[in-house]
Amino acid sequence: MAHEHIIDPSNRSATVKMSGAVTGAEAAEAIESTYQDPNWHAGFALIGDLTGVTEAVLEQEDFPKFVGIHKKYEAAAPRVEIILVRRQLDRTMAGVYKLYMSTAKHKVHVCASLAEASELL
Numbered sequence: 001m002a003h004e005h006i007i008d009p010s011n012r013s014a015t016v017k018m019s020g021a022v023t024g025a026e027a028a029e030a031i032e033s034t035y036q037d038p039n040w041h042a043g044f045a046l047i048g049d050l051t052g053v054t055e056a057v058l059e060q061e062d063f064p065k066f067v068g069i070h071k072k073y074e075a076a077a078p079r080v081e082i083i084l085v086r087r088q089l090d091r092t093m094a095g096v097y098k099l100y101m102s103t104a105k106h107k108v109h110v111c112a113s114l115a116e117a118s119e120l121l
């Protein structure tokens with residue numbers, strides 16, 4: 001599944017949408033391509049909209065890769081990262097990601113609704 005990211009400079013945010021079956025490699029590519037977008041700026045909010053994901057095909061070794069990408073682009077770090085999920089399984093996986101990201105420059109939050117996420121922006 002390919003991802004889509006939309007950068008909104010007026011809102012100082014980027015929303016990365018993924019749906020269907022998502023692999024660790026696809027998730028890593030989505031993170032990295034957002035950082036590489038010329039419209040991305042340090043201090044923007046990074047919103048991962050995973051509400052359309054039907055299957056997360058992630059392996060344990062994928063999580064350190066995600067952390068590595070964020071460390072590689074640490075100078076361009078977001079002010080906050082918000083993961084939007086619907087399914088309990090995705091909430092659990094996002095919680096594991098949040099644990100791995102505990103040493104990152106920015107905080108990661110897992111939310112079940114856009115309203116909940118909006119409070120963090």
